[in-house]
Amino acid sequence: MIDDLCDQRIWKDTAVAGLYCDFKTHQEQSATNMLGAILKQLITGEDIPANIRQAFRKAKMELGCRYLGLPELMKMLYCAIALIPEVFICIDALDESSPKHRLELLQSLQDILLQSPRTRVFLTGRAHVKDEIVKSFTEVVTVPVGPTTSDIKQYLASRLDRDTEADAMDDRLRADIMKKISGTISEM
Amino acid sequence: MGEVVDLSWHWSDCGVSVAAVEHQSPIAPPPILPRVLSNYKIHPSLVFIVCISDGMADHLSQHRVNTDNVNCYNVSNSYNNTVNVNAPREYEDQEILEWLSPLEPRRRHHRSGPTESMVWEIGSWELRNSEDGVIERLVAPKRCCSVVGTPERGRRTSRENPLVLSG
Numbered sequence: 431m432i433d434d435l436c437d438q439r440i441w442k443d444t445a446v447a448g449l450y451c452d453f454k455t456h457q458e459q460s461a462t463n464m465l466g467a468i469l470k471q472l473i474t475g476e477d478i479p480a481n482i483r484q485a486f487r488k489a490k491m492e493l494g495c496r497y498l499g500l501p502e503l504m505k506m507l508y509c510a511i512a513l514i515p516e517v518f519i520c521i522d523a524l525d526e527s528s529p530k531h532r533l534e535l536l537q538s539l540q541d542i543l544l545q546s547p548r549t550r551v552f553l554t555g556r557a558h559v560k561d562e563i564v565k566s567f568t569e570v571v572t573v574p575v576g577p578t579t580s581d582i583k584q585y586l587a588s589r590l591d592r593d594t595e596a597d598a599m600d601d602r603l604r605a606d607i608m609k610k611i612s613g614t615i616s617e618m
Numbered sequence: 619m620g621e622v623v624d625l626s627w628h629w630s631d632c633g634v635s636v637a638a639v640e641h642q643s644p645i646a647p648p649p650i651l652p653r654v655l656s657n658y659k660i661h662p663s664l665v666f667i668v669c670i671s672d673g674m675a676d677h678l679s680q681h682r683v684n685t686d687n688v689n690c691y692n693v694s695n696s697y698n699n700t701v702n703v704n705a706p707r708e709y710e711d712q713e714i715l716e717w718l719s720p721l722e723p724r725r726r727h728h729r730s731g732p733t734e735s736m737v738w739e740i741g742s743w744e745l746r747n748s749e750d751g752v753i754e755r756l757v758a759p760k761r762c763c764s765v766v767g768t769p770e771r772g773r774r775t776s777r778e779n780p781l782v783l784s785g
Contacts, residue, residue, distance in 0.1 A: 449723035466719025
């Protein structure tokens with residue numbers, strides 16, 4: 431999705447920022463860190479905005495380097511987004527974030543949407559996070575997705591073609607794999 | 619030759635091992651940075667070049683500094699002078715980015731994300747369908763678009779097997 435947005439030149443002056451939630455790194459993936467990662471992408475490649483540089487220098491003089499809090503980060507994010515005509519924020523695997531951080535993140539994203547009408551948020555997750563998303567945003571469209579049988583077969587064929595132990599495979603085994611896996615997924 | 623000043627105490631809070639002092643005086647001795655690198659066996663990326671005023675350079679040329687005596691030299695107190703510390707901007711930029719967030723989403727995306735296992739064109743129908751594709755929904759008046767795995771399958775299926783959205 432991110433690659434597709436980046437590849438498309440339909441929209442000029444568009445920034446695409448994205449990140450992946452990971453259940454292995456709950457502690458590290460706080461709302462502040464995740465939104466900070468979004469901000470990093472929006473300012474990378476450009477001169478770091480003066481307000482961020484000043485805040486950093488000030489923080490560095492306090493207690494070694496004072497931790498950046500969410501309210502301060504949000505102000506920086508608003509300023510950075512305001513400089514870009516259109517921003518897409520994509521967050522994948524939302525279900526893998528911790529529930530506590532997820533609520534804070536969703537609320538912050540909603541605040542961004544309220545502040546910046548030209549920003550779009552794209553989220554993916556398992557079905558059980560749908561209610562949280564719907565509750566957090568005033569305007570949201572939800573798209574349920576699932577694989578098609580033809581896609582499953584095409585993907586399986588591609589992976590089998592890239593098998594590093596080709597000698598272990600014969601036509602019969604290949605046919606079995608194609609039939610059983612695609613059949614099992616389709617029945618799920 | 620005693621014009622090298624170790625300022626590691628000064629930079630300890632930001633993880634820099636050593637700072638070198640570079641004269642801006644017209645009577646400054648030959649460049650000292652290579653010798654600093656050699657003496658301390660440090661990586662060039664860990665060195666800050668500290669530019670000092672001409673007056674300070676004159677002081678240093680008159681009062682040799684014992685470079686072996688690490689961490690005992692205080693520029694401000696010894697010479698009652700002010701040192702202008704100009705860290706290269708790229709170092710500070712990197713520090714700022716790390717301060718904003720320790721997460722490196724892009725790096726992870728390319729190292730272990732689903733892109734590696736993508737198969738070209740699979741699932742693209744979901745993105746490119748002109749009538750109800752995800753991108754079209756994303757730019758629609760409703761400004762938040764969420765894609766959820768169908769209840770029976772779960773999103774994991776579509777992630778490991780990027781048939782739907784490779785994200």
